[in-house]
Amino acid sequence: MALYKVSFLAHLLFLGMFILVSRVEHVNACTKECGNLGYGICPGSEGSPKNPICTNCCSGYKGCNYYNANGTFICEGTSDPKNPNTCPLYCDPQIAYSKCPRSEGKTIIYPTGCTTCCTGYKGCYYFGQEGEFVCEGESIEPKGCTQECDPRVAYMTCPSSGLAKLNEVCVNCYTAGEGCKLYEHDGSLLCTGEPQTSTA
Numbered sequence: 001m002a003l004y005k006v007s008f009l010a011h012l013l014f015l016g017m018f019i020l021v022s023r024v025e026h027v028n029a030c031t032k033e034c035g036n037l038g039y040g041i042c043p044g045s046e047g048s049p050k051n052p053i054c055t056n057c058c059s060g061y062k063g064c065n066y067y068n069a070n071g072t073f074i075c076e077g078t079s080d081p082k083n084p085n086t087c088p089l090y091c092d093p094q095i096a097y098s099k100c101p102r103s104e105g106k107t108i109i110y111p112t113g114c115t116t117c118c119t120g121y122k123g124c125y126y127f128g129q130e131g132e133f134v135c136e137g138e139s140i141e142p143k144g145c146t147q148e149c150d151p152r153v154a155y156m157t158c159p160s161s162g163l164a165k166l167n168e169v170c171v172n173c174y175t176a177g178e179g180c181k182l183y184e185h186d187g188s189l190l191c192t193g194e195p196q197t198s199t200a
Contacts, residue, residue: 030139035116035126037134040109041081042124046192047097048179050159055095058087063123064100066092081125082133107189154185158193 043061047053049069060066060077068074074094079085101123109115109124120126120137128134150172155165158180176182176193184190 030116030118033116034114035112035119036129037112037115037120037126038110038129038131040112040115040120040124040126040137042107042109042121043077043081043100044107044191045098045100045194047095048159048192048194049096051179051181051192052096053098054091055098056087056090056092057095058085060095060098061100064098066095066098068094069096082127150182150190152184152190153182154187155183157181157183 043064045064049071052069055066057066057075057078059079060075062077062080064077066074066077074092077098079087112120112126115126117126117135118138120135121139122137124137126134126137149170153169153171155167156169156171156176157163157165158177160177171180171182173182173191173193176191178193180193182190182193
């Protein structure tokens, strides 16, 4: 009888471990198939206390928080990228900058390549070939502070340089100074440098 109980308990333990392993492997596991998405919209953090943006709470993106130059929270954006609000066109003088789930990379992703809803980044909205909303990305975007030169950067402007174009710079979205804007070769904005938090 004791041997039977031990065997039964061992079976239950094995079954529990199998279920646990199966669940762990399933978390954030994406298939290798390619999606058929048309494009993606990724609201990114913009502006700084010294280089304010022109927006208002109505037209600000949902999920992005907006602050004044002193860092005081003003509002959360209410405009959904998949169904934008109809808002008055004015700059709220209280708003200086925004903090969004995604702070690096392109605002518009086109083409999307093999991206699927599973591999798409959180904070990015993905649309189909006909412009219909499909999903919000599910994967957390890796963010590493490296000293590598981003080959996409053609030039940079910074508040400290009087917004003059700085060419042939070795920089990336993480190492860019606060308020510095990095631009691609076609003139489109790649990202804006954010305040660096000290880990000391």
